[in-house]
Amino acid sequence: MIELYNAPVSTCSQKVRMALWEKDIAWQDRVIVFQRNDHLSDWYLAINPNGVVPALVHDGNTIIDSSVINEYLDDVFPQTPLRPETAVEIAHMRAWRQFIDEVPTVAIRYPSFNAAFVHIWSNMSDEEHRQYVDRRPLRKHFYRRMGRDGFSKEEVDAALEMLRLTVERMQASLAQSEWLANDMFTLADISIMPTIVRMDDLGLAHLWADLPKVGDWYDRIQKRPAFAKTYGAGSRDIHPSC
């Protein structure tokens, strides 16, 4: 039995939901409500001490971190593999995944958090805001750096530069292979998908307007049956903790 603790709007949760649906694995949806701080409650911190989603529980074993979860799913469930066959191809796919985890996944939080948080924080006292931030085990410093007024234009511009670099690299890769890391659809495509969707939802699709291979990749991934299942109700409403 598979249980996925996740939130509809969470980009990291979307990565795992996409892998589950692509592989046609039966799973129980355990919805975490950010507004209720479910992810910071004692019972959830016992599952994932980082206080973030997603977390997967499979036959009593807990697996955390979306990229680790997706590799685990491909290890345990052989149907519809999401990794290529040779060691070299797998390494290339993992290099993409590593870049995605370190660069665009981090960068997208700057415009995303500004859009999601600044307006709700205006109603909080300084003390309420401090408590809101300080209880986050992993993210408190990031939230502190953001401050109450959001990230500065300079910080957002730096993030946009990294997002542009990402789509330029996608364009170059997609000129060589049908999907991002290979001619087959892999975990690399799944890893970047939520960032591209979020860019679209934040009005940043112009960053790939001159990169036709990226637009074509985005069209194709949206047509996959797993995409519609991954992006169910509420998953594209940008709000806190995404």
Ligand SMILES: N[C@@H](CCC(=O)N[C@@H](CS)C(=O)NCC(=O)O)C(=O)O
């Ligand atoms: N490395 C983790 C990061 C997970 C993460 O950052 N999750 C976000 C949602 S996408 C979260 O739960 N944020 C809670 C918060 O900001 O308080 C993974 O890939 O699973």
